[in-house]
Amino acid sequence: MKAAIYARYSSDNQREESIDAQIRAIKDFASHNNIQIVKIYTDEARSATTDDRPQFLQMIKDSEFNIFNTVIVHKLDRFSRNRYDSAFYKKKLKDNHVKLISVLEHLDDSPESIILESVLEGMAEYYSINLSREVMKGMKETALQCKHTGGTPPLGYDVNPDKTYCINEKEANAIRLIFQMYASGTGYTPIIDKLNDLGYKSKTGKSFGKNSLYGILTNEKYRGVYIFNKSSKKINGKRNSHKIKSEDEIIKIEGGMPEIISEDLWKRVKIKMDSNKINKGANTAKAIYLLSGLIYCGKCGSAMTGNRRYAGRNKSLYETYECSNRKRTKQCDMKAINKDYVEQVVIDDLYNNIFSDSAIENIVPDIFAFISEQNKIINEDIKIYKKELADIQTKIDNMLDAIANGFYNSSMKEKSDQLETRKTTLLIRINEAEREAKLNSPTEDMIKKYLKKDSDIKQKSLENKKKVIQTHVQKITVYEDRITTDTIVSLIGGGDGCRTRVRK
Structure with missing residues (x-):
């Protein structure tokens, strides 16, 4: 078995050495399980709540080339703290025949293990959200004092030692010109063009673009x-200045910043920007396809993709899922299926069988x-580690006794170093295993709460419905006479793992 290591640390009370500790533990795990490590990917000071992780994305891309057939992480939250992204990228690995293994979570391919993995990911996501909430609380206190809360200050401003803002006159001239x-x-x-001619640059030293203007x-x-706290974040964690939060979430303090432009100039610019806005028609709205990447043709096995078209005398809108093989090569005669119908089948199955x-x-x-x-396996591991220790x-x-009695030779130093290295590794493994046995043991009540938070799936927004579906559904297969949905817990208690609905 050939494996790649993925290790990551973020800025939340972690240091660069934590990557070394992760890699050391993973290599130890690999050597005890006859796994060959062929590549190591690391992201430093990167959060798992975002996929803005260069080495992580490179690993996902490399999984296409059969370099490795396994990815090993120290713990699942190193892979992702977001259930949707976790499900999305694990599916990419699965499509490339690559398995994900966690050193600390003893998980296998059983349905119970799959739902436990989802629970652990959900708990990690909760931890991440809770941590963000606590960080935000501190930042709001700083913001109420009109002080800099971190990151790069806007063009035209610098930050004083006491975190208050002051005007950078050279940059402010560019702002006034704009x-x-x-x-x-x-x-x-x-x-x-004028800014470039005058040699002005953005705060990061780059040339200006339309988005920056x-x-x-x-x-x-x-x-x-x-x-x-004005702009929202995209799924990948980056700020989206075009998407604004609600007024009750924003802190806005008049006179809290040194003024660079006059109120009159601001109003004139705003009037012009408002008049230039283009109202997008309803025909440009894009449909959200809840089953993307999960739905397959029962005749030829190809993926089914969303299709949106206007047809008939009244140009009515039809939204369907169609066999990509039929669409591309005409070699399959599976009929398209109504989008709303098949999505409702899947949502009903999730509610009835999970939530x-x-x-x-x-x-x-x-x-x-x-x-x-x-937990029994973890405790057995602890016993083995302690016995070896x-x-x-x-x-x-x-x-040491032999050396004290005068029996010393040069090979003892090398042997002593090897023993001390192994001792350090075992102490780390014991500490981590004991911590995981304590922390990653959700009670029945915790599991119930985790599942119940999605019991309102039928009332959720389309975006949130898609997240739940992508997390809990493995595959939907559409046949001429039926639809089968395969969920991550449908195998529990036996059966073929499918819930079948007669196709309309």
């Missing part, structure tokens, strides 16, 4: 208003029994 030219009717391209022209800080009160009562005991078995300590003591 507002004055735009207010006078000049478009983005001539403004960018939009961000400047809509930034109220330049008119003296302190703003915090309803009766389903939860049936599932939880099996999951908890599996957890108990896994005791044996090594005896050898070290005997060697």
